Amino acid sequence: MRYASSVRIIGHIDLDAFFASVEEREKPYLKGAPIIVGSDPQGGRGRGVVSTASYAARRYGVRSAMPISKAWKLCESARCAGYPACVFVTPGMHSYSKASQEVFALVRKHVRVLEQVSVDEAYLDLSFTGSYTQARRLAEVLRKDIRDTCGLTASIGIGPNKLIAKIAAGTQKPNGLTIVTTRAAERFLDPLPLQEIPGIGPKTAARLKQKGFKTVHDAKALAWQDARRMFGKWGFSLYERLRAIDDRAVVAEHEAPLSIGRHHTFETDTRNLQDIQEVLMDQARRIMRTFAREGFTSFKTVVLTVRFSDFTTVSRSLTLSEPRGTLRELELKAIKLILSFLESRENPRNKALRLVGLRIEKLE
């Protein structure tokens, strides 16, 4: 294939309020309702968080990752004020991944190099279109196709690299199309708060704010040597990102997972070994099911994570002398690891457990 020019043009496609939109598509009577996909709110006493809120629910102030109990309270106040009541839905991952496959299969008909990064997001290499004008045309076709064929809306960002494409996709949600050309990229980033840069989370943002930096433009005062000193390897990437530089390629191959794990938060904190053991054995079975489905034959490391009632989280791991691939082996190691936590040495104040998790690594 010959390109009209050698400009690199990258797209990022992001399905809007994805879990909630799929629920709406499959249950037409929910159309337009404030939908909250997440754990069981249990009348305001539930311990989980919100996975996705539909745009109608966002008008009540509900957001992803918010405690489900808070979402419940916001919805109650809205209902008392005469607004429609919220619908709480438990996630149905199976139908979400089916919908995701439909959408991205459709996109692949137009774009050869597609890198799916999660169930609702993908990067596209649009360099073959040759120009931002042509890339925009293609993006419009994609959005129309997804809407007409799958009944879902997508927001698309287009830019000179993954960083700009991703941020652009998020600026006009839902159902938006945002183009940021190579020339405009730095100006586009400059006024943004630092946390808009993927990779800058609350901790990094706080450390930068301490130095007096709030926006991308501010933080460009940081010399790369200082960025390296403050943030290690990531410091240099950070220095580049602030300047809209990002050389990461769009990689089409689906890579095998590096680890497989399961977590569980108890409805009430517990010290009961029987209950804990039951959860662990169930997790071991689920992990081995995924392990077999993915075609793995052995694991070498087992990690057990515990979260105590005070939310402190610790992990213990062990590496087998030889790779193993049986459920029995995983169960035995899980028991060995959990017993070490229940000993007074590891848990001197005998705190109850809020969460237990199991993970296998070094898969073959």
Place this chain on the structure above:
DNA sequence: TCTGGGGTCCTAGGACCC
């Protein structure tokens, strides 16, 4: 407001080998 579940990548110290 009281904090899910599934992951990835990085760091740092210690052990061990050459």
Place this chain on the structure above:
DNA sequence: TCTGGGGTCCTAGGACCC
């Protein structure tokens, strides 16, 4: 008797993403 580095593996924890 004292003192090297380099490389690799293991372990634990932290930050981040969706």
